[in-house]
Amino acid sequence: MNKQSGAVLVLSGPSGAGKTSLIKNIADDIGDFYFSISTTTRPMREGEQEGVHYHFVNEEEFKKDIEADNFLEYAVVHGNHYGTSLKPVREALSAGKLVLFDIDVQGNTAINSRLGDITTSVFITPPTLSELKKRLQNRSTDSEEVMKGRLKMAKLEIQRISEYDYVIINDDFEESSEILKLIAKAARMKIPSEDINCFIQEWEDIEQ
Numbered sequence: 001m002n003k004q005s006g007a008v009l010v011l012s013g014p015s016g017a018g019k020t021s022l023i024k025n026i027a028d029d030i031g032d033f034y035f036s037i038s039t040t041t042r043p044m045r046e047g048e049q050e051g052v053h054y055h056f057v058n059e060e061e062f063k064k065d066i067e068a069d070n071f072l073e074y075a076v077v078h079g080n081h082y083g084t085s086l087k088p089v090r091e092a093l094s095a096g097k098l099v100l101f102d103i104d105v106q107g108n109t110a111i112n113s114r115l116g117d118i119t120t121s122v123f124i125t126p127p128t129l130s131e132l133k134k135r136l137q138n139r140s141t142d143s144e145e146v147m148k149g150r151l152k153m154a155k156l157e158i159q160r161i162s163e164y165d166y167v168i169i170n171d172d173f174e175e176s177s178e179i180l181k182l183i184a185k186a187a188r189m190k191i192p193s194e195d196i197n198c199f200i201q202e203w204e205d206i207e208q
């Protein structure tokens with residue numbers, strides 16, 4: 001089947017699971033992809049850049065985007081608003097790209113209900129809660145209070161891993177990268193149901 005349209009790969013997991021590093025590591029090996037840059041009301045962290053890591057906006061601007069129906073999905077995570085812009089995703093999908101989302105479990109549910117037939121989802125986690133804590137401490141970008149919130153959230157999110165197609169326990173970075181590469185390649189092969197229906201019609205090319 002000649003596949004023209006794009007596909008979606010959702011990556012979820014606690015901050016500190018290594019999602020960003022894994023994506024960077026496999027970027028050259030998974031073909032043409034678009035990484036969805038979310039809009040958020042959370043303050044910019046040190047080392048982050050507007051338009052690279054997020055589009056940073058205030059509450060009012062975020063509300064305007066909701067009212068204008070600009071989001072494919074949006075949610076409150078750790079007390080801040082996060083949203084996925086619809087337009088660039090639509091464009092990337094029409095261009096046949098694999099669209100990568102780094103979104104939370106609520107986002108995964110929303111994307112699955114809207115784009116389920118072309119979506120593959122992966123939950124990425126460190127092997128244990130204590131390892132996650134260690135990684136967050138080493139990263140030291142968060143206050144003690146924020147870190148506590150992240151650990152609490154991680155305990156809640158891990159309860160929902162059965163909602164994902166795959167789980168990667170990111171213990172060995174190179175091994176995890178290889179697994180993610182395979183998943184990304186397979187994700188690209190997902191076919192929208194309307195294309196399948198067209199294919200079936202074309203396939204029945206003789207009268208019985």
Ligand code: 5GP
Binds near residue numbers: 013103
């Ligand atoms: P952080 O503030 O550490 O960058 O991200 C916090 C959480 O928000 C992560 O779990 C991340 O996956 C999630 N997140 C980032 N962007 C979005 C988004 O557009 N929608 C949803 N639902 N979650 C998001």
